[in-house]
Amino acid sequence: MITGIQVLGILFALGIIYLSYLFYRKKDFSAADFAVWAFIGLAVLVPVLFSESLMFLVEPLTFYRLFDLLTAGGFIILFAVVFRMYGIARKNERSIDGIVRALALREEKHKSKR
Amino acid sequence: MHTIAVIPEFNEERSIGKVVRETRKYVDRVIVSDDGSKDRSGEEAEKNGALVLRHIINMGKGFSMRTGCDKAFLMGADFIVTLDGDGQHAPGDIPKLVGTLRKEKLDIVLGSRYLKTEMPVTKQLGNWLLSSASRIFFGVDVKDTQCGFKAFTRQAYGKIRWDSRNYSVESEIIMRTGKEKLKYKEIPIRTIYQDKFKGTTIIDGARIFFRMLWWRMAK
Numbered sequence: 001m002i003t004g005i006q007v008l009g010i011l012f013a014l015g016i017i018y019l020s021y022l023f024y025r026k027k028d029f030s031a032a033d034f035a036v037w038a039f040i041g042l043a044v045l046v047p048v049l050f051s052e053s054l055m056f057l058v059e060p061l062t063f064y065r066l067f068d069l070l071t072a073g074g075f076i077i078l079f080a081v082v083f084r085m086y087g088i089a090r091k092n093e094r095s096i097d098g099i100v101r102a103l104a105l106r107e108e109k110h111k112s113k114r
Numbered sequence: 115m116h117t118i119a120v121i122p123e124f125n126e127e128r129s130i131g132k133v134v135r136e137t138r139k140y141v142d143r144v145i146v147s148d149d150g151s152k153d154r155s156g157e158e159a160e161k162n163g164a165l166v167l168r169h170i171i172n173m174g175k176g177f178s179m180r181t182g183c184d185k186a187f188l189m190g191a192d193f194i195v196t197l198d199g200d201g202q203h204a205p206g207d208i209p210k211l212v213g214t215l216r217k218e219k220l221d222i223v224l225g226s227r228y229l230k231t232e233m234p235v236t237k238q239l240g241n242w243l244l245s246s247a248s249r250i251f252f253g254v255d256v257k258d259t260q261c262g263f264k265a266f267t268r269q270a271y272g273k274i275r276w277d278s279r280n281y282s283v284e285s286e287i288i289m290r291t292g293k294e295k296l297k298y299k300e301i302p303i304r305t306i307y308q309d310k311f312k313g314t315t316i317i318d319g320a321r322i323f324f325r326m327l328w329w330r331m332a333k
Binding site: 097100101103107108 | 165171180
């Protein structure tokens with residue numbers, strides 16, 4: 001029997017796969033982006049549908065319940081994603097800084113040449 | 115000796131023309147760093163004889179100031195004066211700032227609005243807090259930490275060149291002044307408060323304080 005939390009998990013995973021496909025069709029995502037996010041969606045779907053398949057990890061990792069394992073796993077993945085996003089945001093910020101300043105100085109240089 | 119004034123501004127079409135005209139009387143060149151203004155302030159500044167640098171988007175006061183100061187540095191300025199574009203600083207005080215810098219062989223002269231103006235109470239309180247933090251954290255004893263009216267030498271700019279994009283630029287300059295052991299002096303300047311909703315807000319003040327704390331810990 002599928003429990004309420006599993007229904008939420010399935011909807012979430014299908015949502016990820018659907019949205020990544022949508023972004024791919026709109027050409028916001030490349031084929032590689034779509035493949036990565038569809039894989040992540042499927043990676044969520046598998047433990048949600050076949051949660052028993054992860055039971056072998058519960059004891060060696062000293063968790064009491066499978067739910068605890070999934071929650072902790074979710075947090076770790078979330079932290080990794082936020083960390084990666086932060087790195088990208090900082091890199092973009094630096095690039096924007098450089099572009100804006102270079103444009104301001106270049107525009108003035110062109111003007112003074114004219 | 116070549117003196118260049120740098121005026122960072124954002125949407126100041128009503129005041130920038132007059133500020134540029136007045137400032138030109140006391141310096142060799144005026145650079146206006148237009149921080150992505152939506153109005154005609156860039157055109158106004160240009161019309162009044164300033165060299166205008168335009169950011170295509172709004173980046174913040176600190177960023178804007180650095181673009182202008184980098185340009186002044188490239189143009190060979192011996193002294194750089196920074197002042198606000200909203201007309202709150204009196205350009206007539208420039209000779210006093212630069213004169214003190216030259217006469218007393220200092221690296222940086224900071225303007226202080228504390229003694230000569232009717233500063234709003236909330237700003238006075240915030241300033242007191244930030245000024246105490248500057249003294250305790252960086253050993254720099256100034257009364258007005260958030261005044262944008264200052265003058266510094268070419269050599270000093272190389273040492274204080276800041277990373278702050280926003281209003282914390284003034285505190286970063288103070289932090290670097292302390293860190294680099296620069297010779298500084300604070301002198302009173304005239305100030306006219308145009309718009310109480312402009313400038314540093316309470317939220318900016320809190321953000322600046324936490325940045326100062328961070329700089330202190332990272333020191």
